[in-house]
Amino acid sequence: QSVLTQPPSVSAAPGQKVTISCSGSSSNIGNNYVSWYQQLPGTAPKLLIYDNNKRPSGIPDRFSGSKSGTSATLGITGLQTGDEADYYCGTWDSSLSSYWVFGGGTKLTVL
């Protein structure tokens, strides 16, 4: 059971928009910045979003992030078949000592 809760799956048609939620608590999302990772089939995760809403160099602006209270959201617009992947949120948790936590992951299907 992951500390951060994500929907197991989402789907949308090519060209459409999709959002993926990540719910936590005051000890993690509520007091820390959220990052998002994309894991294409058979590959290592890749950083998509950091500091809630910033994109590393090379990540297209179709990907966006936001945070409100103890929840965060990843948005993807103009969906492409190449976006089919698992998406994970992550952040620090300060409940015991500072340690990292991931969400349970969301499988995006582009229909």
Next chain:
Amino acid sequence: QITLKESGPTLVKPTQTLTLTCTFSGFSLSTSGVGVGWIRQPPGKALEWLALIYWNDDKRYSPSLKSRLTITKDTSKNQVVLTMTNMDPVDTATYYCAHLYWLGLNPVFDYWGQGTLVTVSS
């Protein structure tokens, strides 16, 4: 450019100790703010963070696995080693190491190794 690569046994027996090495290039683990972490992923399941070590030798462990994990670094060899004791079949997973850095206001895992699959079976 930054690269990381995991190495170690592909098969371990139950109760044995697993030792994994992360060999990296493109950065130094003596640079302020830098860290290296270990993350694993059982087949078909989610990512699980295990441990990380900072440039100043500060170490952090997953609370649920802390008693079984040890992370160390060898700055001169550009390596980070993770040991996990008392391996069990449920520890079968792909193990990743990743570069941790302050891109902004919080450190994040911005570069990942390709991962190495470790199977625990007698």
